[in-house]
Protein backbone atom coordinates (compact mmCIF):
# COMPACT_ATOMS: atom_id res chain seq x y z
CA UNK A 381 0.00 0.00 0.00
CA UNK A 382 1.22 3.49 -0.80
CA UNK A 383 2.40 5.60 2.09
CA UNK A 384 0.68 8.80 3.14
CA UNK A 385 3.76 10.63 1.90
CA UNK A 386 3.16 9.22 -1.59
CA UNK A 387 -0.39 10.61 -1.66
CA UNK A 388 0.78 13.89 -0.20
CA UNK A 389 3.35 14.24 -3.00
CA UNK A 390 0.74 13.40 -5.67
CA UNK A 391 -1.79 15.88 -4.35
CA UNK A 392 0.86 18.55 -4.05
CA UNK A 393 1.73 18.00 -7.71
CA UNK A 394 -1.89 18.11 -8.83
CA UNK A 395 -2.46 21.27 -6.87
CA UNK A 396 0.54 22.95 -8.48
CA UNK A 397 -0.49 21.88 -11.97
CA UNK A 398 -4.05 23.07 -11.32
CA UNK A 399 -2.83 26.42 -10.13
CA UNK A 400 -0.60 26.89 -13.16
CA UNK A 401 -3.31 25.97 -15.67
CA UNK A 402 -5.75 28.41 -14.11
CA UNK A 403 -3.16 31.16 -14.37
CA UNK A 404 -2.38 30.30 -17.99
CA UNK A 405 -6.01 30.18 -19.03
CA UNK A 406 -6.69 33.51 -17.45
CA UNK A 407 -3.67 35.04 -19.08
CA UNK A 408 -4.26 33.68 -22.58
CA UNK A 409 -8.00 33.47 -22.91
CA UNK A 410 -11.25 34.23 -21.13
CA UNK A 411 -14.97 33.70 -21.57
CA UNK A 412 -17.36 36.57 -22.07
CA UNK A 413 -21.13 36.78 -22.25
CA UNK A 414 -22.51 38.85 -25.11
CA UNK A 415 -25.37 41.17 -24.26
CA UNK A 416 -27.46 43.22 -26.62
CA UNK A 417 -28.04 43.04 -30.37
CA UNK A 418 -25.35 45.33 -31.74
CA UNK A 419 -23.38 42.36 -33.15
CA UNK A 420 -26.41 40.48 -34.47
CA UNK A 421 -26.57 38.21 -36.46
CA UNK A 422 -22.98 37.19 -35.55
CA UNK A 423 -23.95 37.08 -31.85
CA UNK A 424 -27.39 36.94 -30.20
CA UNK A 425 -29.17 36.64 -33.59
CA UNK A 426 -32.80 37.50 -34.15
CA UNK A 427 -34.95 37.83 -31.07
CA UNK A 428 -33.33 34.90 -29.29
CA UNK A 429 -33.88 35.05 -25.55
CA UNK A 430 -30.55 33.38 -24.74
CA UNK A 431 -27.15 35.06 -24.79
CA UNK A 432 -24.08 33.79 -26.62
CA UNK A 433 -20.95 33.04 -24.62
CA UNK A 434 -17.69 33.49 -26.48
CA UNK A 435 -14.03 32.58 -26.15
CA UNK A 436 -11.69 35.57 -26.10
CA UNK A 437 -8.01 34.99 -26.87
CA UNK A 438 -5.51 37.46 -25.52
CA UNK A 439 -2.35 36.32 -27.35
CA UNK A 440 -3.05 38.98 -29.96
CA UNK A 441 -2.45 41.66 -27.33
CA UNK A 442 1.32 41.17 -27.27
CA UNK A 443 2.00 43.49 -30.17
CA UNK A 444 -1.56 44.36 -31.21
CA UNK A 445 -1.73 41.71 -33.89
CA UNK A 446 -5.19 42.65 -35.05
CA UNK A 447 -6.56 42.79 -38.59
CA UNK A 448 -9.53 44.31 -40.32
CA UNK A 449 -12.53 42.03 -39.81
CA UNK A 450 -11.48 40.77 -36.36
CA UNK A 451 -14.11 40.81 -33.66
CA UNK A 452 -12.52 42.33 -30.57
CA UNK A 453 -13.35 43.06 -26.95
CA UNK A 454 -12.25 46.43 -25.64
CA UNK A 455 -12.84 48.60 -22.61
CA UNK A 456 -15.29 51.40 -23.16
CA UNK A 457 -13.40 54.69 -23.59
CA UNK A 458 -15.96 56.30 -21.25
CA UNK A 459 -16.13 53.52 -18.65
CA UNK A 460 -13.03 51.43 -18.15
CA UNK A 461 -15.00 48.63 -16.44
CA UNK A 462 -17.44 48.14 -19.30
CA UNK A 463 -16.41 45.71 -22.04
CA UNK A 464 -17.61 46.28 -25.59
CA UNK A 465 -17.57 43.76 -28.46
CA UNK A 466 -17.29 45.13 -32.03
CA UNK A 467 -15.67 44.36 -35.36
CA UNK A 468 -12.53 46.13 -36.61
CA UNK A 469 -13.31 47.95 -39.85
CA UNK A 470 -10.16 50.00 -40.32
CA UNK A 471 -6.62 50.06 -38.93
CA UNK A 472 -4.04 52.86 -38.51
CA UNK A 473 -3.42 54.70 -41.77
CA UNK A 474 -6.71 53.52 -43.33
CA UNK A 475 -9.08 56.15 -44.58
CA UNK A 476 -12.75 56.00 -43.61
CA UNK A 477 -14.81 57.77 -46.29
CA UNK A 478 -17.84 60.06 -46.11
CA UNK A 479 -19.44 61.13 -43.90
CA UNK A 480 -16.48 60.60 -41.56
CA UNK A 481 -13.67 61.40 -43.97
CA UNK A 482 -10.93 60.57 -41.52
CA UNK A 483 -7.60 58.74 -41.51
CA UNK A 484 -7.20 56.35 -38.57
CA UNK A 485 -4.42 57.71 -36.34
CA UNK A 486 -1.46 55.64 -35.16
CA UNK A 487 -2.40 53.18 -32.39
CA UNK A 488 -6.13 53.36 -33.08
CA UNK A 489 -8.77 51.36 -34.95
CA UNK A 490 -12.25 51.95 -36.31
CA UNK A 491 -14.88 49.57 -34.92
CA UNK A 492 -18.49 48.99 -35.89
CA UNK A 493 -21.22 46.59 -34.77
CA UNK A 494 -22.50 44.08 -37.32
CA UNK A 495 -26.02 45.36 -36.67
CA UNK A 496 -25.37 48.98 -37.51
CA UNK A 497 -28.92 50.07 -36.71
CA UNK A 498 -28.47 49.33 -32.99
CA UNK A 499 -24.76 49.85 -32.38
CA UNK A 500 -22.91 52.64 -30.62
CA UNK A 501 -19.45 52.49 -32.17
CA UNK A 502 -16.78 54.49 -34.01
CA UNK A 503 -19.48 56.14 -36.12
CA UNK A 504 -20.40 58.10 -32.99
CA UNK A 505 -17.35 57.84 -30.71
CA UNK A 506 -14.62 57.95 -33.38
CA UNK A 507 -11.44 55.85 -33.58
CA UNK A 508 -10.77 53.71 -30.50
CA UNK A 509 -7.25 53.33 -28.99
CA UNK A 510 -5.86 49.83 -29.62
CA UNK A 511 -4.57 50.02 -26.06
CA UNK A 512 -8.14 49.49 -24.85
CA UNK A 513 -8.33 46.10 -26.60
CA UNK A 514 -8.75 43.17 -24.21
CA UNK A 515 -8.68 40.35 -26.78
CA UNK A 516 -10.09 38.84 -29.94
CA UNK A 517 -13.27 36.76 -30.06
CA UNK A 518 -12.45 33.43 -31.71
CA UNK A 519 -15.35 31.05 -30.96
CA UNK A 520 -18.91 30.89 -29.74
CA UNK A 521 -18.91 28.23 -27.01
CA UNK A 522 -22.51 28.40 -25.70
CA UNK A 523 -25.38 27.61 -26.32
CA UNK A 524 -24.56 24.21 -27.91
CA UNK A 525 -26.46 24.81 -31.15
CA UNK A 526 -24.47 28.02 -31.73
CA UNK A 527 -20.98 26.62 -31.07
CA UNK A 528 -18.59 27.57 -33.85
CA UNK A 529 -15.73 29.68 -35.08
CA UNK A 530 -16.05 33.45 -35.36
CA UNK A 531 -14.79 34.39 -38.82
CA UNK A 532 -12.64 37.37 -39.70
CA UNK A 533 -14.77 39.14 -42.29
CA UNK A 534 -15.14 42.70 -43.45
CA UNK A 535 -18.83 43.57 -43.89
CA UNK A 536 -19.86 44.00 -47.51
CA UNK A 537 -20.80 47.66 -47.12
CA UNK A 538 -17.24 48.34 -45.91
CA UNK A 539 -15.33 46.41 -48.60
CA UNK A 540 -14.72 49.67 -50.44
CA UNK A 541 -12.23 50.56 -47.69
CA UNK A 542 -9.77 47.92 -48.85
Ligand SMILES: *[C@@H]1O[C@H](CO)[C@@H](O)[C@H](O)[C@H]1NC(C)=O
Pocket residue numbers: 417418420421425426427495497498
Ligand atom coordinates in the same frame (compact mmCIF):
# COMPACT_ATOMS: atom_id res chain seq x y z
C1 LIG B 1 -30.63 44.89 -34.89
O1 LIG B 1 -31.02 45.44 -33.65
C2 LIG B 1 -32.39 45.71 -33.53
C3 LIG B 1 -32.62 46.44 -32.23
O2 LIG B 1 -32.09 45.74 -31.14
C4 LIG B 1 -33.17 44.40 -33.65
O3 LIG B 1 -34.55 44.64 -33.55
C5 LIG B 1 -32.84 43.73 -34.99
O4 LIG B 1 -33.46 42.46 -35.05
C6 LIG B 1 -31.34 43.58 -35.14
N1 LIG B 1 -31.02 43.15 -36.50
C7 LIG B 1 -30.53 41.94 -36.75
C8 LIG B 1 -30.10 41.68 -38.17
O5 LIG B 1 -30.44 41.09 -35.93
